[in-house]
Amino acid sequence: MAPERIVLRFNATTSDKPVIYHLVKKYNLIINILKARINPHKEGMMVLELHGEPEQYAHGLEYLRSMGVTIQPLSEQVQHNETICNHCGACINVCPSGALYLERPDMKVKFDNEKCLVCLMCVKACPYKAMEVYF
Ligand code: SF4
Ligand code: SF4
Incomplete structure (x- = not known):
């Protein structure tokens, strides 16, 4: 197979x-x-x-x-909805892979899909539901 x-x-x-x-x-x-x-x-x-x-x-x-x-x-994918995100940083604290990080100097939270392990920790942690799961 x-x-x-x-x-x-x-x-x-x-x-x-x-x-x-x-x-x-x-x-x-x-x-x-x-x-x-x-x-x-x-x-x-x-x-x-x-x-x-x-x-x-x-x-x-x-x-x-x-x-x-x-x-x-692995058909599940995580995406960062920048329209909803308020860049509070809560997701960065729980992300084990560094896929979510703070971009300086504008201090915006960015998402690197290549590093994402699809662990869904950020989905649970985000108070604004800005981390979304797709199938
Ligand atoms: S926890 Fe949610 S609102 Fe906060 S920075 Fe992460 S994605 Fe944005
Ligand atoms: S799913 Fe896991 S690895 Fe991917 S961005 Fe969210 S916390 Fe980081």
């Missing part, structure tokens, strides 16, 4: 487990890690391309879910 791009979210108990190793070893899946931010004993996330035989792929995802990993298709 064609590679699928997915986002995995790890909770504090799974972030230090070798789940990716098991995906390769047990389910014979081919993995291309595109972005990752995993801190042992903290929440983490990983964006990857995954492919293999359909049955193995399905079992691999089942295994991830059984380990408490949340799976989300």
